[in-house]
Amino acid sequence: MMQKPPAEGDLGQVLVHLSAASRILLIVHKVPDGDCLGSVSAMLSALLAEGKETVAFCEDPAPVGYRFLPNLSRLYHANTMPPFQPDVIVVLDSADLGRIGEAVRFLDGNVPVVNIDHHIGNSRFGDVNWLDPAAPACGEMIYTLCREAGWKITPDVATALYTALMTDTGSFQYANTTADTLRLAAELRDLGARANEIREEVYERKPLAYLRLLSAVLPTLQVSKDGTVAWLCVTRETIAASGAGSNDCDGLINYPRSIDGVRVALLFREVSAGEIKVGFRSKGDIDVYAIACRFGGGGHRRASGCTFMGRMEEAEAQIVQAVMEKLGTA
The missing domain is CATH 3.90.1640.10 (inorganic pyrophosphatase (n-terminal core))
Incomplete structure (x- = not known):
């Protein structure tokens, strides 16, 4: 025991x-x-x-x-x-x-x-x-x-x-x-x-709506020029059109994280107009908790999150820049 x-x-x-x-x-x-x-x-x-x-x-x-x-x-x-x-x-x-x-x-x-x-x-x-x-x-x-x-x-x-x-x-x-x-x-x-x-x-019991959501979200995949940061974006319209719920977004961040060479993965999810939930996942010893804290968030060293008040494009620009600065690749 x-x-x-x-x-x-x-x-x-x-x-x-x-x-x-x-x-x-x-x-x-x-x-x-x-x-x-x-x-x-x-x-x-x-x-x-x-x-x-x-x-x-x-x-x-x-x-x-x-x-x-x-x-x-x-x-x-x-x-x-x-x-x-x-x-x-x-x-x-x-x-x-x-x-x-x-x-x-x-x-x-x-x-x-x-x-x-x-x-x-x-x-x-x-x-x-x-x-x-x-x-x-x-x-x-x-x-x-x-x-x-x-x-x-x-x-x-x-x-x-x-x-x-x-x-x-x-x-x-x-x-x-x-x-x-x-x-x-x-x-x-x-x-x-x-x-x-x-x-x-x-x-092994994913609802069909999850797969519909996944198929709609994967085309939003973006990767930084150096290949170290990758992210997905999920809007309210995408979730509604797929018939999914907010809980069905769980696990989506693992797709950009699995890309060879990616050190930090991000998921941007629109919760309401002007409110974006951001998930952070890292590989190796990259401290994404410190980045999340800069935006009022928290969590764990390799898995954190924050809420960004603003438009999706603003969230992407500011947070991806902060991650790349952390990686020294800005």
């Missing part, structure tokens, strides 16, 4: 709050991905098994490919949230309050907030902040939490944690994958993680 280090920092206070609470609200970020959904699914399963009345909230619904995760029927969004008065609120996988969108309405100052996250530069918005930027996924932190709390890691919990770990490491291909990551994955398999089901649901 994989041996995890003893609780350090604020993990002890996380355990104190969760142990004392009877009613717990979990919150995850907008446009949820595999890590935040796997993490919240694991916590729902573990806390419900402990007899804790627990519900979760996300501004956006879970993508179809993740709805197999256990207990996501208790993940509410938009106006579906039932009346619920928690004893403690736990925010997962969110670097700042802007990431949780309309869920900030639950943070009224009357209920303690526990912040569990692995992003660099977390704003420490919680009453208790347990942060581990070295963790490859928030799901790994939830594994540690389960072990320290003495909660049983059932096949449902293991399946959720494996999903979190697998997706945030790019199926164990990204540079954040360590020997410990692989040992944890093996342990979760031994504990009953349904890896075949996860692979099929996450990677």
